[in-house]
Amino acid sequence: MAFLFRPAEKIDPRFVEGDGRLDAARALYPDAPTPWLDLSRAAAPWPYPAPNLAADDFARGIDMHAIAALAALAAKAYRAPQSVEVVPLPGADAGLRLLPWLYRSPKRVAFLAPADAGLRAAWEAAGHSTSEIASLDAVGKADILIVDNPGHADGRLAPHADLAAVLPALKRRDGLLVIDETLADADESASILASVARLDSTIVLRSANALHGAGGIPLGFAITSHPIAARFRAAFGANAVSAQAAAFGRAALADAGFAAEQRARLADMGGKLEAALTQAGLRITGGTALFRLAGTDLPHSLFDSLARAGILARPFPKLNALRFSLPKDDADLARLQAALASA
Known part of the structure; x- marks a missing residue:
């Protein structure tokens, strides 16, 4: 991947230490397009319809x-x-x-x-x-x-x-x-x-x-x-x-029915995500139904490039990898594919 700008040489430790640090991402990348696409959390992107309380x-x-x-x-x-x-x-x-x-x-x-x-x-x-x-x-x-x-x-x-x-x-x-x-x-x-x-x-x-x-x-x-x-x-x-x-x-x-449907959705979108990451030249080095771990020689550069595109992944510098949770739909997947292609 050829970067069109000078990427950050080091990933801010806040992103390494936890998921979902959108507040830090917005502060460090104020010009990134919105809304942010948070792919840093190891959780399904389709929430259960929680009951309302009286x-x-x-x-x-x-x-x-x-x-x-x-x-x-x-x-x-x-x-x-x-x-x-x-x-x-x-x-x-x-x-x-x-x-x-x-x-x-x-x-x-x-x-x-x-x-x-x-x-x-x-x-x-x-x-x-x-x-x-x-x-x-x-x-x-x-x-x-x-x-x-x-x-x-x-x-x-x-x-x-x-x-x-x-x-x-x-x-x-x-x-x-x-x-x-x-x-x-x-x-x-x-x-x-x-x-x-x-x-x-x-x-x-x-x-x-x-x-x-x-x-x-x-x-x-x-x-x-x-x-x-x-x-x-x-x-x-x-x-x-x-x-x-x-x-x-x-x-x-x-709700066993929801759990079964959720696992099926995870399997379907997980396959699409893995194909997109592989097509972008990344190495799939791990994962679960909830995410894929993608290896890269320059994790800090790829993290920086995606963040500039308003996409937050979870970095694991010691593993030379970024962790991607599943996009919620094909539109979010296409946004990720476009950002990877331009990185």
Whole structure:
């Protein structure tokens, strides 16, 4: 790709650290065409039609029966074993970021690469030491192992048998296995839940947001044993989930028809996106039903060129790649194709 202007030599760290940084994009690229096309989020571009709340619902206190019904629906939808508990959370990310503060003594925390820089920083801020490991058998003397499965950057899947194999060593150290399955709704085979009878020393985090395209209504679940579930409940309290999020979750998780249709839409548009990226000369180096990871020798230059065209991708400089979520329609796909062609 030949660039018609001098591209930025370095990607602003705000884009590397998280999805959806449109505020930063607008500030750094004020002349970019609008509306911006945000392809940085690992979520479906077609939102679930969330139910409306009556005015009285905003005035009522938390309905614990409604929260219990939400947890039961999540347990059924995620095929959780009967021996575990399901704790609704204000987003799976909130649960992940609370975890470091539930430990009074410093822990050795290992992340399966590529690690989320923001989450790793959260553990370090709480006084723990962190490391990044290339494979599960390199867990070493870590007390806590955190695995995003599927991987948020590249979609890599750690085999369930390999995850089970590292658990005994962690349990001997009174450790913990944390499996972040926030992207697993789009690929049911990715989840470990259907293949285990218990979750001793294990937490599985799920999210109702990615498949249902509802990032504005954070709703997640911690699925784990009773002792760990009790710590989550004590930390978040009874008001962890809003009435709006609970109503959305009950409707969305019970709507198997929408989930099936959404997965079909993802497969169709995912194929189109992959073809467009390949046609532009990019290398598909990873992905899930929700995104494709495209390798390039000059990720900073391509990111800059797309941003000047009003398109935001998620950069992963260490992988020499950009992550593209799915366009919502053929018009957005054509806009991306045009920007890639002129880069």
